[in-house]
Amino acid sequence: MAFIKPTQPKGEPEVDLGRLPRHVAIIMDGNGRWAKRRGLPRTAGHAAGAETFRTIATYCKDIGLEYLTVYAFSTENWKRPLEEVSAIVGLLKKYLLESIEKMERDRIRLRFFGDLTPLPQELKELCGRTNEISKGYDGMQVNVCFNYGGRDEIIQAARAFAAACAAGERRPEELTEEMFGGYLYSAGIPDPDLVIRPSGEVRISNFLLWQSAYAEFYFTDVLWPDFSPEELRRALAAYQGRDRRYGGV
DSSP states (O other), X not given: OOEEOOSOOTTOOOEEGGGOOSEEEEEOOOHHHHHHHTTOOHHHHHHHHHHHHHHHHHHHHHHTOSEEEEEEEETTGGGSOHHXXXXXXXXXXXXXXXXXXXXXXXXOEEEEESOOTTSOHHHHHHHHHHHHHHTTOOSOEEEEEXXXXXHHHHHHHHHHHHHHHHTTSOOGGGOOHHHHHTTSTTTTSOOOSEEEEXXXXXXXXXXXXXXXXXXXXXXXXXXXXXXXXXXXXXHHHHHXXXXXXXXXX
């Protein structure tokens, strides 16, 4: 039985690496407030949050997590100031360019959930390129939700199933939960076992609505740029202390 034994404050719970969740999802929230508290522009908060994402993704790979899904940009985030939106899109481009160089070395798979059509053509091509590169790897998979909304995902899946029925490929009466899941962005990926939300907000904000039906939730007041591997260990320890019954006894 393997445990994480870092330099932790006395009394901090240990994490059993043999009982990790297969899939952890994180709502990366609090970048703007982090920047405001320091008298910095919100764009500085997003830059700091991007570095935290890099750190957490690397840590998840190192401990053997299979799937990590992060909420980077929602369908509602287009309402934010143009400067902020442009900064987020620019950070995505920077991360993708760096990732393409490292994916082969680390064998990390990278996929995108969401409607990428509004993105600049160069960025869409980079997303497509990372998806293609990922097909040849078998390591940890990182899913980035960009221009993503849980309700929108369900509507898109319903439309796709309706189109299949109209084409005579499916019949409405044969629809099951498993079949419907095949029309979602997350098709073929296990549902998240643990959903983490930093920043003190206690809501899921339209994130993985279908997939999180039986997920465990962990909320913390720590803002995302300050979310460290130690904070992730606390979330994992809390998860391992819960009894998942899936509606049973």
